[in-house]
Amino acid sequence: MTVNSVPAEITTLCAALAEGTRWEILTALGSEDLSASDLARALPVSRQAIAKHLQVLESAGLVERTRAVPESTSGSVRYHAVGAPLARLAAQLETIGRGWDRRLATIKEVAEAREKD
Amino acid sequence: MTVNSVPAEITTLCAALAEGTRWEILTALGSEDLSASDLARALPVSRQAIAKHLQVLESAGLVERTRAVPESTSGSVRYHAVGAPLARLAAQLETIGRGWDRRLATIKEVAEAREKD
DNA sequence: GGTGGGTGCAACCCTATAGTTGCAGTCATC
DNA sequence: GATGACTGCAACTATAGGGTTGCACCCACC
Numbered sequence: 001m002t003v004n005s006v007p008a009e010i011t012t013l014c015a016a017l018a019e020g021t022r023w024e025i026l027t028a029l030g031s032e033d034l035s036a037s038d039l040a041r042a043l044p045v046s047r048q049a050i051a052k053h054l055q056v057l058e059s060a061g062l063v064e065r066t067r068a069v070p071e072s073t074s075g076s077v078r079y080h081a082v083g084a085p086l087a088r089l090a091a092q093l094e095t096i097g098r099g100w101d102r103r104l105a106t107i108k109e110v111a112e113a114r115e116k117d
Numbered sequence: 118m119t120v121n122s123v124p125a126e127i128t129t130l131c132a133a134l135a136e137g138t139r140w141e142i143l144t145a146l147g148s149e150d151l152s153a154s155d156l157a158r159a160l161p162v163s164r165q166a167i168a169k170h171l172q173v174l175e176s177a178g179l180v181e182r183t184r185a186v187p188e189s190t191s192g193s194v195r196y197h198a199v200g201a202p203l204a205r206l207a208a209q210l211e212t213i214g215r216g217w218d219r220r221l222a223t224i225k226e227v228a229e230a231r232e233k234d
Numbered sequence: 235g236g237t238g239g240g241t242g243c244a245a246c247c248c249t250a251t252a253g254t255t256g257c258a259g260t261c262a263t264c
Numbered sequence: 265g266a267t268g269a270c271t272g273c274a275a276c277t278a279t280a281g282g283g284t285t286g287c288a289c290c291c292a293c294c
Contacts (some may be wrong), residue, residue, distance in 0.1 A: 023123040030217040035242060042224035049283050051242075076240060079191040080144075080221065086214030090207040093134075097203030100147040104197065138252080154270060166253050168272080193270060249286075254277075
């Protein structure tokens with residue numbers, strides 16, 4: 001019953017990924033760079049809603065503003081999806097889940113061994 | 118900008134994993150089988166709050182009721198954490214993230230190639 | 235200079251949900 | 265049979281968060 005706390009990044013990332021609209025944003029930004037207005041045009045929500053989601057995603061590290069290209073001084077801010085946080089999260093979840101299942105396997109083995117005698 | 122929808126299991130699992138209290142429950146149930154009352158005693162929340170969390174976790178497949186042991190007919194219901202959903206989620210997140218990063222790498226390559234001439 | 239596209243901030247609904255208390259039922263033990 | 269431990273359901277509060285509208289600003293272009 002040791003309540004060893006889980007890294008805060010896990011809950012932050014999971015919270016960011018627990019929303020359908022944010023996944024639509026992410027998959028869109030995973031295939032091309034887009035601005036908030038672009039996304040608002042493609043999705044059935046307002047630009048301000050998109051902006052809030054982008055804020056959440058950016059602070060979770062799942063999205064980055066593409067570096068302000070000097071060629072276009074236009075105010076348009078474009079975003080793209082970043083995979084590294086997903087990879088880190090996946091690795092952590094995988095090891096955690098493996099630990100749980102190993103414990104269950106051990107219990108099962110013990111039970112079977114006791115069954116034999 | 119193809120808005121290809123993401124499997125519902127992903128958002129369900131992420132939502133279940135986006136909560137600190139649920140992680141405390143999960144880590145506890147990952148190291149030993151416990152009942153709702155046990156958890157309520159170990160954590161600073163009421164038993165009913167625990168029960169609600171267990172319901173969420175169970176419907177996400179992250180937790181299972183240990184089969185009613187015939188040796189003890191007591192009404193106590195014990196739970197344990199299940200790792201398989203975490204493994205599935207990890208695999209999906211990993212491939213998704215890899216796709217995003219591959220695209221970024223390609224863009225970078227193209228930019229560098231253009232830089233050369 | 236006016237107009238249109240893009241951005242940011244703030245106030246505001248409204249639903250979902252984490253948490254609580256309270257009560258009823260069930261099973262063991264004394 | 266009464267007491268205590270466990271479970272389940274229901275009502276309620278309160279906060280977070282997804283979504284909206286509205287306004288102000290900046291920059292480009294006509």
